[in-house]
Amino acid sequence: MAHESGSHHPSIPALEGRFGEAVQFHETTAGDQVSVVVDAARIREILEWLKTEPSQHYEFLSDLTAVDFGGGRPLQVVYQLWSLAHRRSLRVKAELPLDALEIDSVEPLWKTADWLEREVYDLFGIEFRGHPDLRRILMPEAYAEGHPLRKDFPLRGRFSRAEQTRRALRQDVEDFYIPLEMELGREPQLVNLSSGDSEAASADAPSED
Amino acid sequence: MGLNDDRALPGGGRSARSGGLFGAGGPTFLTTKVDFVVNWARRNSLWPMPFGTACCAIEMMAAAASNFDIARFGMERMSFSPRQADVLICAGRVPYKLAPVLRRIWDQMPQPKWAISMGACASSGGVFDTYAMVQGIDTIIPVDVYIPGCPPRPEALIYGLMMIQEKVRQETLADHAVNRAEDPRAVARPRAGDAEVKGLTGPFGNSTRQNRIAGLVQSDRVDRPDDRLP
Numbered sequence: 223m224a225h226e227s228g229s230h231h232p233s234i235p236a237l238e239g240r241f242g243e244a245v246q247f248h249e250t251t252a253g254d255q256v257s258v259v260v261d262a263a264r265i266r267e268i269l270e271w272l273k274t275e276p277s278q279h280y281e282f283l284s285d286l287t288a289v290d291f292g293g294g295r296p297l298q299v300v301y302q303l304w305s306l307a308h309r310r311s312l313r314v315k316a317e318l319p320l321d322a323l324e325i326d327s328v329e330p331l332w333k334t335a336d337w338l339e340r341e342v343y344d345l346f347g348i349e350f351r352g353h354p355d356l357r358r359i360l361m362p363e364a365y366a367e368g369h370p371l372r373k374d375f376p377l378r379g380r381f382s383r384a385e386q387t388r389r390a391l392r393q394d395v396e397d398f399y400i401p402l403e404m405e406l407g408r409e410p411q412l413v414n415l416s417s418g419d420s421e422a423a424s425a426d427a428p429s430e431d
Numbered sequence: 432m433g434l435n436d437d438r439a440l441p442g443g444g445r446s447a448r449s450g451g452l453f454g455a456g457g458p459t460f461l462t463t464k465v466d467f468v469v470n471w472a473r474r475n476s477l478w479p480m481p482f483g484t485a486c487c488a489i490e491m492m493a494a495a496a497s498n499f500d501i502a503r504f505g506m507e508r509m510s511f512s513p514r515q516a517d518v519l520i521c522a523g524r525v526p527y528k529l530a531p532v533l534r535r536i537w538d539q540m541p542q543p544k545w546a547i548s549m550g551a552c553a554s555s556g557g558v559f560d561t562y563a564m565v566q567g568i569d570t571i572i573p574v575d576v577y578i579p580g581c582p583p584r585p586e587a588l589i590y591g592l593m594m595i596q597e598k599v600r601q602e603t604l605a606d607h608a609v610n611r612a613e614d615p616r617a618v619a620r621p622r623a624g625d626a627e628v629k630g631l632t633g634p635f636g637n638s639t640r641q642n643r644i645a646g647l648v649q650s651d652r653v654d655r656p657d658d659r660l661p
Contacts, residue, residue: 361563362528370562379562383632384625386562387570390527391534391621398528 292373480516485523494585566632
């Protein structure tokens, strides 16, 4: 019943017509949220088509996350898309078996996927192929206890509290940042009006008075 | 005692013989104990170093604002530089990622210094008995006053600060070298030893059940006799 009404969404028949077998399942949840599960191996291709095809035009990636249902079931990577042109939303999911947690990065399509994929990598341990800077974003860089949002992760962590405290204080605060970020923090980021190229800019700009 | 009354002006009046603190003809100086003067000065100008990380910090801001106004008690301004601060107010939850930051700020504060742990999360981890949270900042830095509450009202923070003032009043310079000595090896190290951390951070509630399921050993009872009242 629930997945019958998904066919009213114009993107579902379009996706099925274009990609055939790669579109595995679709359903409607929470009233009007249409989700479609697709083949993880072709996710990059499918999302690129959804973004660039004029009849779809999902140019906004509003969220990228993952779900672990536990019990050895596959992890789902969830892409929440929004089309500003057509005012439509679509949720695309890809399932990854626990022994092959790898999927193509969509960072080349949406720049916002950079940090979102880092977060999913940090908390679920899913590797994104082709991501430019895949490292932890929330947990400390030297965190050695695994990926905390996985169902097999104990709530209080894997190490004892004493070991966690010792490791926490051993970390160097500067290690949280890459050299570029450290540089940004060190230099005052004020607009320097007396610098060389601002003269060229002010020649074009209308005068203040 | 009006200001135009020259008895109100120390050393005031027309000459040293008339006027002074104790009336006309009285002495123009007074004797006291160094301890008293030093402690009086310290406790009436305690500058807080705000380390606000959560909702407790909102109450801390309320305590600093005009309704409650901790400036009345000598916390004249929030000192956003640890070098110019006397009392660290840790208001809010502290994750392990922030633990070295808290420790570094504490190490940067000059002696004499005091610490307030404001609210349930800073004092014990609160409801956040998880992989990411420090279970009480007293495993990281020494704490003088714990303020219970979730979050505590501004009155509670003021009461805590007044307890610090009372603690300052009872200090003596004779013990300063002993009480205020700092071991350079302790810089950037946990304050509590492994056994104490284990005792302090014992699981409770849901975590106890989880630990039982996982077969982990239960934590020991905390035993810190110096925390108890005489």
